[in-house]
Amino acid sequence: xxxxxxxxxxxxxxxRQKWDDFxxxxxxxxxxxxxxxREIFRDVFALTPQYLIAERDGAVTGVLPLVHQxxxxxxxxxISTPFCVQGGPLAADAATREALDREAVxxxxxxxxxxxxxRSSSAAREGWxxxxxxxxxxxxxxxxxxxxxxxxxxxxxxxxxxxxLQGTLTGGVDDTIDAFFRVYSESMRNLGTPMFxxxxxxxxxxxxxxxxxxxxxxxxxxxxxxxMNFYFRDTVLPYYGGGTSQARNNGANDLLYWEVMRxxxxxxxxxxxxxxxxxxxxxxxxxxxxxxxxxxxxxxxWLPDGGAIPEKxxxxxxxxxxxKIWKKLPLPVANFIGPFxxxxxx
Numbered sequence: 001x002x003x004x005x006x007x008x009x010x011x012x013x014x015x016r017q018k019w020d021d022f023x024x025x026x027x028x029x030x031x032x033x034x035x036x037x038r039e040i041f042r043d044v045f046a047l048t049p050q051y052l053i054a055e056r057d058g059a060v061t062g063v064l065p066l067v068h069q070x071x072x073x074x075x076x077x078x079i080s081t082p083f084c085v086q087g088g089p090l091a092a093d094a095a096t097r098e099a100l101d102r103e104a105v106x107x108x109x110x111x112x113x114x115x116x117x118x119r120s121s122s123a124a125r126e127g128w129x130x131x132x133x134x135x136x137x138x139x140x141x142x143x144x145x146x147x148x149x150x151x152x153x154x155x156x157x158x159x160x161x162x163x164x165l166q167g168t169l170t171g172g173v174d175d176t177i178d179a180f181f182r183v184y185s186e187s188m189r190n191l192g193t194p195m196f197x198x199x200x201x202x203x204x205x206x207x208x209x210x211x212x213x214x215x216x217x218x219x220x221x222x223x224x225x226x227x228m229n230f231y232f233r234d235t236v237l238p239y240y241g242g243g244t245s246q247a248r249n250n251g252a253n254d255l256l257y258w259e260v261m262r263x264x265x266x267x268x269x270x271x272x273x274x275x276x277x278x279x280x281x282x283x284x285x286x287x288x289x290x291x292x293x294x295x296x297x298x299x300x301x302w303l304p305d306g307g308a309i310p311e312k313x314x315x316x317x318x319x320x321x322x323x324k325i326w327k328k329l330p331l332p333v334a335n336f337i338g339p340f341x342x343x344x345x346x
Contacts, residue, residue, distance in 0.1 A: 011051035031232035032084035036207040062091035078113040085276040088118035116302040123298040136294030138274035138287040164251030171259035179223035180214040187242025225252040235271040236264035
């Protein structure tokens with residue numbers, strides 16, 4: 001478990017601070033590399049985190065947040081990281097990266113995993129399978145000037161935002177999960193997608209504190225659009241969001257993301273990351289309509305014995321058919337069943 005004096009070992013609770021310090025300093029570190037996800041995977045989803053930390057002479061030179069997902073329905077996989085846009089090793093040098101890769105493959109073999117997945121922005125490993133055409137992220141710089149940010153939105157979409165600003169909708173940051181979760185769960189059911197349990201969002205708020213909040217748009221007293229946002233370094237990332245059927249008709253979804261953008265710029269954040277979307281979806285088109293260009297993610301897979309890349313996404317015909325059934329479920333039923341399915345899907 002060493003290479004050029006690089007020692008790789010399982011991370012422990014006591015590694016939290018130095019792990020996060022390394023992630024924050026690393027140029028390719030992301031919010032999804034933060035140590036707090038480890039306890040969320042373990043305590044909320046009953047998954048098995050296999051976080052690896054690399055050191056040389058006592059100093060951290062790399063981290064790799066792995067999670068073992070095992071499901072009768074969705075197979076056996078080792079992922080960095082489920083439910084997240086990105087993951088994969090962060091390494092200060094080539095020797096550390098090679099040591100982390102090697103230890104991850106060894107771990108995958110020992111767990112009998114059908115795949116080892118690194119969720120990355122660009123592929124860098126020879127001989128690994130790569131998926132390039134499924135997910136893209138959308139991001140651009142934020143100005144401190146609201147008018148400049150508004151003018152950066154294409155004319156047609158900007159007109160929708162201006163109309164919503166002149167209407168009766170109101171927006172603000174909520175202190176509790178209640179309104180956000182009502183909107184989110186209804187939206188996911190309508191899209192035919194299993195939703196995360198409420199306790200997951202409670203855990204995100206508790207774990208990440210002020211680096212996580214919820215912006216909610218209301219029509220009168222009724223919440224019609226809402227999003228949970230993550231903050232990391234200079235970036236705001238609206239991540240879990242949704243709108244009711246009412247929001248499609250009054251510009252609430254457009255006002256929602258403008259409100260996130262406006263509030264983040266006022267707090268000094270200078271980059272807006274619209275998050276990940278699947279090609280061919282409404283969310284993908286929505287972000288392009290806002291003037292954001294897609295950056296295609298390159299997810300990498302080590303596959304033992306010539307296996308196939310897992311297809312746990314709506315483009316798989318099996319899941320597409322299940323999605324049609326899901327849309328017809330009563331919301332309480334969908335809320336009850338969803339958490340049991342989602343832990344193997346992320």
